[in-house]
Amino acid sequence: MNQNEIVIRHLNKFYGKKRALSDVDLTIQQGMFGLLGRNGAGKTTLMKTLATLLHKNTGDVFVCGIPVEHAREVRSITGYLPQEFSCYPNMTVREALGYLGILSGMDGKTRKERIELLLKKTNLIEQQQKKVKALSGGMKRRLGIAQALLHDPKVLIVDEPTAGLDPEERIRFRNLLCEVAEERIVLLSTHIVGDIEATCERIAILNEGQLLFNGTTGELLQKANGKVFEADVSRKELESLKKVYTVTAMHAAGQNCRVRILAESPSLPSASPAEPNIEDAYMLCLLHHGVAANDLGGEKE
Numbered sequence: 381m382n383q384n385e386i387v388i389r390h391l392n393k394f395y396g397k398k399r400a401l402s403d404v405d406l407t408i409q410q411g412m413f414g415l416l417g418r419n420g421a422g423k424t425t426l427m428k429t430l431a432t433l434l435h436k437n438t439g440d441v442f443v444c445g446i447p448v449e450h451a452r453e454v455r456s457i458t459g460y461l462p463q464e465f466s467c468y469p470n471m472t473v474r475e476a477l478g479y480l481g482i483l484s485g486m487d488g489k490t491r492k493e494r495i496e497l498l499l500k501k502t503n504l505i506e507q508q509q510k511k512v513k514a515l516s517g518g519m520k521r522r523l524g525i526a527q528a529l530l531h532d533p534k535v536l537i538v539d540e541p542t543a544g545l546d547p548e549e550r551i552r553f554r555n556l557l558c559e560v561a562e563e564r565i566v567l568l569s570t571h572i573v574g575d576i577e578a579t580c581e582r583i584a585i586l587n588e589g590q591l592l593f594n595g596t597t598g599e600l601l602q603k604a605n606g607k608v609f610e611a612d613v614s615r616k617e618l619e620s621l622k623k624v625y626t627v628t629a630m631h632a633a634g635q636n637c638r639v640r641i642l643a644e645s646p647s648l649p650s651a652s653p654a655e656p657n658i659e660d661a662y663m664l665c666l667l668h669h670g671v672a673a674n675d676l677g678g679e680k681e
């Protein structure tokens with residue numbers, strides 16, 4: 381068993397009769413790994429299972445060689461930032477980290493060193509005396525990373541970390557995760573394709589508990605080659621076009637629109653082939669697996 385990877389084999393998880401994960405097979409190595417999927421796809425369930433916060437029903441899961449059933453051991457090498465992170469609102473940033481360090485059994489010297497290092501790494505030095513409740517969304521998320529890294533884990537699991545952040549904070553946060561991933565396994569879940577595109581070389585796509593894709597972003601893009609087109613249409617034509625094709629983007633230009641569509645060979649005179657992006661490829665992957673175009677809601681103006 382490789383000590384530097386997460387191995388998931390035939391993983392199934394039910395909530396009552398609801399099957400949230402269905403025979404998931406996945407190997408995750410060092411670096412940034414993106415888990416992409418719509419709301420309800422099973423991302424949180426998978427991450428909580430890896431973080432030993434949920435019990436699986438069947439299958440095998442090993443985190444750096446340790447079976448998830450050995451929760452204490454797995455937790456000692458795993459950091460987790462949940463979707464809704466909050467902690468001790470009335471403590472200062474430094475106090476909160478110190479307290480969390482005490483709870484996890486760190487000695488005073490190690491605690492001080494780790495906190496110093498992480499305040500620097502997460503760019504929270506200036507906020508260290510600020511109360512947690514007074515932090516912005518982005519600062520709170522950075523504190524979340526600091527607490528998850530306090531015990532210097534080999535694995536960092538981050539659930540939808542950029543939701544609700546402004547573009548500047550989102551970019552800063554993504555860069556921080558990339559730095560962290562230089563020496564760890566970082567598993568990032570999101571439904572925001574841009575987060576994955578900017579940071580992850582390898583990704584998995586989950587939908588209704590099933591793994592639809594597992595590979596590099598390049599491999600995903602390749603699957604969309606020759607299936608993405610751009611065309612200029614009038615606003616009137618746009619409505620009928622949307623009934624036939626999946627529109628992944630559109631830009632209004634006066635009375636006309638420049639649209640991006642997914643198609644094998646569109647019967648539109650103005651259509652010209654376009655270079656696929658991850659969003660196109662993700663949409664195509666979902667379409668190929670029977671997700672209705674109406675449910676994708678991908679177009680943007």
Ligand SMILES: Nc1ncnc2c1ncn2[C@@H]1O[C@H](COP(=O)(O)OP(=O)(O)OP(=O)(O)O)[C@@H](O)[C@H]1O
Pocket residue numbers: 395398399400417418419420421422423424425426571
């Ligand atoms: N405690 C629970 N009890 C019953 N069903 C649940 C429970 N938690 C999740 N589910 C269901 O399991 C499925 C997977 O949910 P999960 O939260 O893992 O998805 P997700 O991909 O993280 O979605 P989101 O992006 O909305 O958080 C969904 O259909 C959800 O409704």
